[in-house]
Amino acid sequence: MRFSEEFERRFAEMLGHYPTRRSVLVPMLLYAQDEIGSLTDEVITELAQRLELTDLEVRNVISYYSLLTTKPRGKYNVQVCTNIACMLVGGEELLEHCKKKLGVKNKGTTPDGMFTLEEVECIGACSWAPAIQVNYDFHENLTVDKMDQVLDQYSKKGTV
Amino acid sequence: MASLVSHPDEVRVVSKRFGKGATNIDRYLELDGYKAVQKSLGMQPDAIIAEVKNSGLRGRGGAGFSTGMKWSFVPKQSAQPKYVLCNGDESEPGTCKDRLIFEHDPHAVIEGVMIAAIAVGSHTGYIYIRGEYRYLSIIMQKAIKDAYAKGFLGKNIFGSGYDLDIYWHGGAGAYEVGEESALMESLEGKRGIPRIRPPFPAVVGLWGGPTVINNAETLAAVPPIMLGGAEWFAGLGTPKNGGTRLFCLAGNLNKPGVYELPMGYNLKKMIYDVGGGIPDGRELKAVVPGGSSTPVLTIDEIDVAMDFDSVAKTGSMLGSGGVVVLDDSNCIVKFALRTMKFYRHESCGWCIPCREGTDWLEKTLKRFHSGGGVMKDIDNIYYLSENMLGKTFCPLGDAAAMPTMAFVKKFRQEFEDHLEGKPCPFERTGKIEHLPVYA
Known part of the structure; x- marks a missing residue:
């Protein structure tokens, strides 16, 4: 090893x-x-x-820590927060949108191995909600349109 | 990088270096950096503790315990090494303040840990940062390295003869680790299962040694206290509630953000003036005043001074400073369900009332929200919560129970509106999972 x-x-x-x-x-x-x-x-x-x-x-x-996993994830782990502060301003809608756009369920990985989608608990971006983390990078004050841009950026970055 | 906001009513103590490039150690030095620790090195430890005690500084993590008092519990003589542990495992839903401190002023946290260490006679400090905050752990590691390079950490700091090491430590995703005894377990490389108390960490903590554990914001407030004096700091707030606080305004607001306001600032003003009021012509419905674990306040209860004692009088808590505002388009049952889903996910399963209670409550609330509730469920939800209170090693069980009881008590009508097959009157998407009614 x-x-x-x-x-x-x-x-x-x-x-x-x-x-x-x-x-x-x-x-x-x-x-x-x-x-x-x-x-x-x-x-x-x-x-x-x-x-x-x-x-x-x-x-x-x-098994105690939610960031740790024994199963491989996609290249980009899209972690959508739906906890209270994000929920109030559209976090759940963002998650639904990602499910449709990526064609995967919660914790699912796209067939090309590019994205994993995960519904997560509070990531500490409450005042800039709704927010997501892609791997360790924060993306905040999102809308469905901005979400599309974020995913497209990673899609491009990942295929280069 | 999280964006900054400002308001004329802000009093910048902890946030005074935000946006000023103070992650750079030379810049931090220009902005009064590392002066407080040098002053503290010339003082008797008891005098440092007295200063912090007199300042009225209370734990910013949520419990609101007197910081100076906490330090005074550490025994003077100890066969085991003593430790200082900074809690930067910020994970209470609604709270995002420590993130800004680490991002903009990491040296203030280091300096706070140093002063705490000198006050209790410890030579080792740890700064624990949650795993999701990777970029902040990078900032902190550099800050610590820079402090060593300048000779501020290590052997004989500032030529005082005092040795002090400070290390960074990282988590990997666990709300419960924000609780002090679970935090120590995590730092020792274990599951974050809470420890029974007594003994308290001040006597038996990390690896059995006496340990002071403070929130990052609490520690960042210590250097200004040592420089400005206890009287000045205490005077910023209300009696027994010294200083200022980083309030994280979130939810349905025109101007959400993290604002540093004096302790005792009026909540109504905070929502309508600082936070810019409710958007889209909506009305205020409810406020969670201090993170998801604090009981909700109704519109009749928001004319309150935001300090520990005043909020406690309403039956809620000032908590961690996360003010989450709900407008009238939101369903309280759904909000209660989402809150409980979180606690069920985060319960470590060690204490049965919490493990079983959160799971049962989530299931009941889910069925309830989807129109499968019956009248007796309402009292059952309350009764179940009541029986979790005070029956667990750590406060996670209480944190799940307290807000739930308040939702039922204060918004009972809304629970009744969901009874027996009625669709949720607030559902926006119209997509609710329908479950059978259990008689």
Whole structure:
């Protein structure tokens, strides 16, 4: 199992920040997932061994955190917030629109592997609602038209 | 990047460097940066704690506990290392203020952690930022690195002989981790399951050591207090509610945004003046005053001073500063359902009343909203919520129960309008999943 140099540098550095090895687990799982695409059996075993944990202990942590996934997502994970602040100003309509436009259900991935659609809980953009995150990038004060533009941009970016 | 707003009534204390390039450490230094920590290094720890106590600063995460008091609970002598932990796991629906602090003024948070550490005799601090805020963790990591490069962190800070390390830590998506004991579990690399208290974190916290846990906004308010003085800060707000607060105005408003207003600012004015009122000629229906866990206020209750004690008198809470405004086109049952869906999703399942209660309530509210409700459900929803209160390790159970009870109590008529097969009178799309009526 090979990670990038950046990952290894970060891993080594973060180990020095805590009195126990397993403290690096949550952030490192997220960085590993960003690199590999999902938390595969191989990633889980590798991190478990490095942190002197069992695979089960690592899986137990993964299942708690909503950003962590053992199933691959599309290149762009479109996370539409429908929590209260977004709901009041059209978050649900945005989600419905995305479902139609992308032709997938919640947590579904387009056949070309470009987009995954996910309904998410509050992303901390309440004053700029309705908002979405595509991977880690925020897109705020959206309308259906703006949403189309955002998706088209990613579509272009992804095919280059 | 989140856009900034302004209003003449704002008093900028925590937000004074927003939009001024203070992520750059040299710019931060020009704008009074790292002066408060140097002043604190020359003070007795007890004097720092007294200053913060006298300032009337209360926890901005939502509980509103006196910050100075919290610090004073940390034992002077400890065989275990002591820690300071900054809670930047902002996830209460309606709240988006810490995001701006991290984006515009990360060094203020670092400086706040430093002062807290000096006050309680800790040599290690952590700044926990939620996983969704990746761009902010990048900003924070750079800020910490810059502070080390200047010699502000590490060994012998500012030549004082005091050693202090501060590290960044990241989450991976979990509302419950915003609760202090779950936050510590998460930082220790575990599921964010809350711990039973007592012992409180101030005595037994991270890895068993005494730990001070404060919200990012609380810590960012500490440097200005140390520079401006407790009296000045206390005078900005109302008695026992010192300072200002970042209010996140959201929902059906003409000018939503994050505004820094004095503690005790009138809610009605906040909605109609600062927030620009309700758009599209609609009328105000209800306000959630401090994040999704705080009981809703009706239009008759909004003439209230937004400080911890005044809002508590209405039976609600000032909470995390997330003011969510609903206009009269919205259905309260649907709003209650969406709120409960969130708590059901976020419940960790450790405590049975919360795990089962949120699930049962979501199912009942869903059936209710789709016209499958019967009269006895209304009392059942209330009764179920009531029986979750105070029966869980962490306040997530309460956070789900309190707003639900208020929705039923204050908007009972609207629940009755949904009874037995009636379509939701507010549904915009006309697309509701219809479920059978259970007699």
